[in-house]
Amino acid sequence: MRALSPPTIRAAFRGQLGGFKLDAAFTVPATGITGLFGPSGCGKSSVLRCLAGLQHLPASSCEVSGEVWQDDTTFLKPHHRPIGYVFQEASLFQHLSVRANLLYGAPHESVKTHADAVEFDEVIELLGLAKLLERSPRNLSGGERQRVAIGRALLSQPKLLLMDEPLSALDRLTKDEILPFLERLHARLSLPVIYVSHDITEIERLADHLVLMQAGKVLAVGPLAELQSDPKLPLAIARDAAVNFDAEVESYDSNYGLVTLQIDGGRLLVPSAPVASGELRRVRIAASDVSLARELPQASSILNAVAARIVTTSPVGANEMLVVLALGREGHGGRLLARLSRRSWDLLRLAEGVDVYAQIKGVALAPGRDGHA
């Protein structure tokens, strides 16, 4: 064990795959959820299959937490890799009950090993499967099936969970039903996850780290917020650009139904159902919901005006500016995006390095990760 350096997932996959060339290399921490994001057909699912060993590209390498899964001389078969894999379609075994599906990959009672093993009852509770156990997969809804598939993967006691667009085959409502389960998993289990998706809203709610892919190549790797606020990357330029913060609940004002959240470089007031102090929540702030003011606005209905410093700016199209802000009076905090008209930019005589107030019109607060919200 290399105990000192934090565990990482190092992967480099190269080769011709059907119609396109894959050349993807990245290193991400083996903790939290890493989003593998890119347009359909950019090779992200292939990367996941290579990580699982379902696809064998020679001249590639893969190392997880110090264990070599693939290099020039080694190639571990999928069943020798301590992974869990959730496919786009649940792919439950039709000839087995839900319970037998869940237990298919579970080690025998006698070999139950490490202390942080995922318990059967815990998975049942976490994914709400208690009522489904004796049923056949044929009689389950799409969302139920996918929850069973996730539980089945978890109970095989993986050291790395791979999820290949687990929600993309589901309709909007079912997606919203499953996302909270995934958020609870994230909060409760210390299992590293690689999560493939082409849907930025899933990535924004779940991912801690991001691998951005395009046409078989890795465009950028880093913490989610860092990549979201990088004006050179497609995420920040997109019309629905946004940044996410992991916020801590400071207090709750039941009189107005507002929660005070502490984020890196400031405080936010957000309408919410009652929450306990100290709870961690993820918030999303869209670039189009942020406007800038030279002075602290005195009479305004907008709840949040946070001191910030302009870091960089770049034109978007002919008449709009994308502004990257650093929160806090000295600009030491997290990054925020604002999208302004060029006219406002000129009128306020804004420039890089200028101190401003970011007025935030809307903050989206993700539902509680403990599932009680």
Add this chain to the structure above:
Amino acid sequence: MTNLPPDIWQPVWLTIELAAITTVILLIVGTPIAWWLARSKAWWKEGIAAVVALPLVLPPTVLGFYLLVLMGPDGPGGALAALWGGRTVAFTFGGLVFGSVIYSMPFVVQPIRNAFDAIGDRPLEVAATLRASPLKAFWTVAVPLARPGFLAGAVLGFAHTVGEFGIVLMIGGNIPGSTKVLSVAIYDYVETSQWREANILAGGMAAFAFVVILTMMMLEKRTARIRA
């Protein structure tokens, strides 16, 4: 029933024994072949598939002729028989089993292969990601999911072995208790104008065939319902 020849049922039991042994051997030999045909990516696998399917189109007498050459005193079969002091494997029950296995092979391999094909890669990939070795995945996922294919293969293989005639004549002959099977017995009764006996056996065969086809169709329907 009066005046039935005492040995009229002997060919029936012999036929059932032959068909049962043949079916069991075919399931054991045919399953790996079907698996390989369904899973292999070798370009020449369809060539093997065609060889396996050959008995479907070859006249039984042609097949029987080659089997006779193969099993006769001058062929490998003769060498084999020499091991226990025989001259040939032809005209023995063992030879008949061997011929039946070859002849009925496509009827067993084809449905099982189709069933394996229908399963696709995904369930086996899922099993592998759940730490199942290829062998465990085969027994716990592929075989149960291909069960209708196994049933169809077993039924068809059994029925075809019961019904074969040309090959039996070529390599089996007509030795009571050893190679005189049902179809040959019927032929014999007709030859000797024992129409009543021929009728009993033929009628039994017809009823048997009906039950087989009905079973098959019901299995098909059940499978279709499961897949839906």
